[in-house]
Amino acid sequence: MINNDVMRSLRYTLDVSDVKLAEIIQLGGKAITDAEVTALLKKEDDAEYVVCSDELMAHFLDGLVYFKRGKDESRPAQPFELPMTNNAVLKKLRVAFELKEDDMHAIMQSVNCPVSKPEMSALFRKFGRSNYRPCGDQFLRNFLKGLTQRVRG
Secondary structure, three states, X not given: OOXXXXXXXXXXXXXXXXXXXXXXXXXXXXXXXXXXXXXXHOOOOOOOOOOOOHHHHHHHHHHHHXXXXXXXXXXXXXXXXXXXXXXXHHHHHHHHOOOOHHHHHHHHXXXXXXXXXXXXXXXXXXXXXXXXXXXXXXXXXXXXXXXXXXXXX
């Protein structure tokens, strides 16, 4: 899934302004202006549209974890998982929103996309391990839609 789409969706889920989104990215360790965030949120056919890089998405997701859960200064920052895959996005969202396996299943069932426990756990395995399964764009889209319903009510 395109990083810009994920960012747009999460901005809507959290119901935050461009300024707050810039603050979240800065929590993740990347300096960014409000104008740059606005350009990231534009549609692809807009002349001011800017592509969100994997590195920027990693900073945003780390910032989201710190925004939702707080930053533990005693622990070192986790290294980025680049390139940013749908699986990595799903992992970060699970951490940020403190979702358990049952929560993830409930989210997917709320958008009529039931998934079994083995299928779900395969998405969180490390690449190259047995039973690893790549997360498809449609699965991530459905998850973001269900997450929005859960957060915004």
